[in-house]
Amino acid sequence: MKTILLLNGPNLNLLGKRQPEHYGHETLADVEALAQGACAEGFRIEAMQSNWEGQLIDWIHEARETAVGIVINPGGLSHSSIALLDALNAFEGPVIEVHISQIHKREAFRHHSYVSNRADAVIAGLGTDGYAAAVRRVCKLSA
Numbered sequence: 001m002k003t004i005l006l007l008n009g010p011n012l013n014l015l016g017k018r019q020p021e022h023y024g025h026e027t028l029a030d031v032e033a034l035a036q037g038a039c040a041e042g043f044r045i046e047a048m049q050s051n052w053e054g055q056l057i058d059w060i061h062e063a064r065e066t067a068v069g070i071v072i073n074p075g076g077l078s079h080s081s082i083a084l085l086d087a088l089n090a091f092e093g094p095v096i097e098v099h100i101s102q103i104h105k106r107e108a109f110r111h112h113s114y115v116s117n118r119a120d121a122v123i124a125g126l127g128t129d130g131y132a133a134a135v136r137r138v139c140k141l142s143a
């Protein structure tokens with residue numbers, strides 16, 4: 001079985017509980033189930049969420065040995081974290097960045113993502129469907 005690491009960053013544990021106008025009504029558990037359902041045969045999802053930058057970085061380091069690809073919604077760290085970018089640069093497989101909302105239609109400070117400098121694809125504005133598209137892409141690239 002090949003493992004895809006699904007990483008969600010700060011505040012995404014609140015999905016479905018607040019701000020539905022930006023992030024919809026689905027919960028993080030719904031997103032993780034959606035991602036698992038999008039896996040091709042022979043792939044599985046390992047889903048993690050943290051509000052801590054260093055924890056996300058440690059999981060990315062571990063993924064160097066355990067995962068074929070990473071699907072990541074870095075949350076607000078997208079717009080601030082060079083350390084997260086550096087960690088992803090040390091990972092060799094495909095990295096797909098997902099944003100539930102269309103960040104380019106929102107405040108100017110959300111328009112730039114450091115993670116996009118490493119990501120093999122960036123999906124924004126598809127709602128939670130973006131996670132399924134990202135998982136399908138990793139499966140295709142890692143088949």
Ligand code: CA2
Pocket residue numbers: 010011012014015016017018019023073074075076077078098099100101102103110
């Ligand atoms: O659109 C996205 O997925 C974002 O990555 C979400 C981040 C935001 O900082 C990015 O600019 C775009 C915020 C995640 C916060 O999620 C919440 C969900 C429900 C309630 C409150 C926050």
